[in-house]
């Protein structure tokens with residue numbers, strides 16, 4: 001039987017796209033597109049043979065609406081609560097403050113599992129991964145045609161771009177929405193992932209080091225260090241993720257990531273010596289990832305939290321419409337879905 005629901009394409013399967021798709025489920029036939037091979041966008045997991053790292057989002061908070069969205073995913077064990085022991089470190093690596101425990105969430109077994117859990121729960125009409133949408137065209141009947149990696153997908157009544165502003169601007173026609181996207185600058189950051197060889201664990205490396213889960217660092221280079229293996233639902237093999245300050249990454253944006261990885265690793269060694277078991281000679285895995293669009297320098301000055309042209313049938317959502325966190329991406333995608341629903 002032919003599906004008589006309106007057809008909506010959602011391009012981008014980060015939390016904004018997933019939230020939007022979930023809210024529109026049942027009201028439209030939804031096709032999801034993402035240029036990556038997996039879902040989740042910056043909620044990402046890098047897997048090596050030995051160990052896995054959440055190299056984007058490390059943990060996230062949720063208000064009541066977001067918690068309600070997460071509820072079936074927590075019931076399925078795909079999202080777990082975590083109240084990390086979070087400390088602040090001096091530039092010499094000494095603990096200067098222990099922050100009050102706050103309930104946060106992680107997807108399990110890796111942050112990228114959230115997208116798969118949403119798919120399992122909602123069962124959308126079509127999911128196209130590894131499908132970079134390169135062009136968006138209006139058909140003669142005013143519906144939309146997309147081109148993604150050499151394929152054509154047609155007859156969409158609405159198209160939603162759930163992605164960072166520069167990437168949305170590249171797909172939008174000239175006009176106010178494109179200008180709004182172009183007005184928001186995103187800042188980069190780098191993430192270094194490190195895992196020691198099992199046999200390198202020595203007497204100088206206490207088994208449960210570090211003694212914290214998350215460390216905020218007062219440092220011009222390092223922003224955050226996360227003991228990935230101490231999150232719930234992970235392997236216990238030590239896996240450390242280090243994030244850099246946006247400003248530092250912006251100043252080093254053209255330096256190859258491998259070179260920066262060595263600098264970040266050396267700084268880490270300055271701070272902790274061998275107490276984390278991460279001496280450069282004893283690593284089982286190390287890799288540095290560059291995030292070009294990590295966080296909005298200043299979010300869109302538009303309190304509704306999305307862009308939508310009802311007559312044109314085009315909408316834009318993303319964390320940068322409201323802030324810099326997962327909860328902002330969720331709120332943006334959800335608010336856009338409500339506006340789209342009333343336009344159907």
Ligand SMILES: Cc1cc2nc3c(=O)[nH]c(=O)nc-3n(C[C@H](O)[C@H](O)[C@H](O)COP(=O)(O)OP(=O)(O)OC[C@H]3O[C@@H](n4cnc5c(N)ncnc54)[C@H](O)[C@@H]3O)c2cc1C
Pocket residue numbers: 011012013014015016017033034035036039040041042043055056057058059060061131132133134162163164167189191243291293294295317318319320324325326327328329
């Ligand atoms: C290193 C790092 C650490 C972070 N840590 C935290 C944290 O601890 N807590 C927290 O709350 N937030 C954190 N954030 C911020 C968080 O990642 C974002 O707020 C949130 O994930 C944004 O979701 P989104 O859906 O708006 O965008 P994204 O997750 O960026 O999703 C956009 C999607 O669009 C796809 N896409 C783009 N262009 C196209 C195209 N042309 N065709 C097809 N697909 C396309 C991309 O592949 C991507 O999957 C962190 C971010 C980074 C980079």
